[in-house]
Amino acid sequence: MKKILIATGGGDCPGLNAVIRGIVKSAALEGGWQVFGCIESFNGILKDEIEIVELTEERVSGLHVKGGTIIKTTNKGGPFQFPVRQADGSWIVEDRSQLMKKRLEELGIEAVINIGGDGSQAISLGLSKIGINVVGVPKTIDNDLSSTDFTFGFQTAVQIATECFDKIVTTAESHNRVFIMEVMGRDAGWIALHTAIAGGAEVCIIPEIPYDPHKIVEKIETRYQHGMGFCNIVIAEGAKALDGKVTGTDPTAIGDRHIKLGGVGEKLKHELLDLGIEHDVRVTTLGHLQRGGTPIAFDRILATEFGVKAFELVRDGKYGNLVTYRQPNISYVPIEEALKEPHLVNPDKDFLIHTARRIGMSLGD
Numbered sequence: 507m508k509k510i511l512i513a514t515g516g517g518d519c520p521g522l523n524a525v526i527r528g529i530v531k532s533a534a535l536e537g538g539w540q541v542f543g544c545i546e547s548f549n550g551i552l553k554d555e556i557e558i559v560e561l562t563e564e565r566v567s568g569l570h571v572k573g574g575t576i577i578k579t580t581n582k583g584g585p586f587q588f589p590v591r592q593a594d595g596s597w598i599v600e601d602r603s604q605l606m607k608k609r610l611e612e613l614g615i616e617a618v619i620n621i622g623g624d625g626s627q628a629i630s631l632g633l634s635k636i637g638i639n640v641v642g643v644p645k646t647i648d649n650d651l652s653s654t655d656f657t658f659g660f661q662t663a664v665q666i667a668t669e670c671f672d673k674i675v676t677t678a679e680s681h682n683r684v685f686i687m688e689v690m691g692r693d694a695g696w697i698a699l700h701t702a703i704a705g706g707a708e709v710c711i712i713p714e715i716p717y718d719p720h721k722i723v724e725k726i727e728t729r730y731q732h733g734m735g736f737c738n739i740v741i742a743e744g745a746k747a748l749d750g751k752v753t754g755t756d757p758t759a760i761g762d763r764h765i766k767l768g769g770v771g772e773k774l775k776h777e778l779l780d781l782g783i784e785h786d787v788r789v790t791t792l793g794h795l796q797r798g799g800t801p802i803a804f805d806r807i808l809a810t811e812f813g814v815k816a817f818e819l820v821r822d823g824k825y826g827n828l829v830t831y832r833q834p835n836i837s838y839v840p841i842e843e844a845l846k847e848p849h850l851v852n853p854d855k856d857f858l859i860h861t862a863r864r865i866g867m868s869l870g871d
């Protein structure tokens with residue numbers, strides 16, 4: 507029997523379990539393959555005590571509907587920067603990639619399928635470079651990976667955010683309020699932009715377009731002057747004012763790869779009040795609600811297709827590749843190519859931006 511090890515890395519995302527199920531089912535149907543899950547991303551094979559579990563067809567049955575990941579995840583550390591606690595309580599990071607390679611060989615594992623976003627795929631590339639057979643599957647609610655039209659999880663996040671936005675509109679309208687809804691989106695404003703258009707926001711602020719609070723005040727006041735006594739703003743957590751600074755807290759845990767974003771909605775509220783806005787301004791931050799719960803049908807389908815394709819790449823020995831979706835086909839590209847550039851909103855070219863402006867939405871510039 508040939509063996510595959512699956513890992514899920516980075517933030518959880520609706521559809522991870524559907525990918526796992528797609529891999530396990532297609533491997534079982536092919537025959538001659540055994541699939542294992544590495545617990546908590548690669549920690550399962552890097553820790554002193556190995557933690558991997560066999561993923562049988564019975565185990566994955568019905569999983570396409572379930573959110574999160576049954577094999578757990580982490581966005582800290584990894585094989586090249588594994589956090590190790592010292593006797594004095596302090597932490598260091600250790601390169602355990604060669605240990606991982608040795609353990610994979612000892613366990614007789616033919617290939618690794620790494621399901622994750624840009625950070626995880628950078629790890630896939632590193633593993634590939636030291637001779638481990640890796641296939642990547644692109645995951646992130648932010649939809650910021652290039653070479654694929656969509657990552658799975660994104661559409662679910664947009665659906666959740668839009669449903670929340672619809673609820674905010676009714677309360678904004680009833681109270682004549684200005685509402686600011688902060689959504690996820692570290693570098694890319696895709697969730698914010700899609701939600702703003704789907705929900706009909708008056709203002710949408712994304713990381714790719716630095717915002718000027720004066721412009722937002724102008725838009726709000728125009729609304730109120732024209733008798734529309736409320737205004738709804740969607741802002742991505744990675745949004746920056748003209749000073750180019752993001753809002754959040756510095757990483758605290760050892761191995762943390764990113765600043766923890768959050769709070770830009772509150773920041774904007776104070777900027778608006780400082781500019782003399784007299785309306786009641788309220789802020790709602792959606793946070794991890796956008797990543798929780800069951801994937802919508804689109805993501806279940808895409809994730810299942812990704813799982814099937816990932817298995818086929820392993821079966822055919824096409825290692826070092828990332829599964830991709832290029833409408834209407836599922837294909838693949840070298841991981842290296844996929845990592846060259848992030849997939850950001852292009853303020854000059856994307857039709858979504860054009861659409862937003864043509865329907866009178868302010869983008870804060």
Ligand code: F6P
Binds near residue numbers: 517743766
């Ligand atoms: O990358 C996906 C994402 O949800 C980002 O939008 C967000 O900044 C980040 O993960 C949050 O990560 P965590 O759950 O570790 O705070």
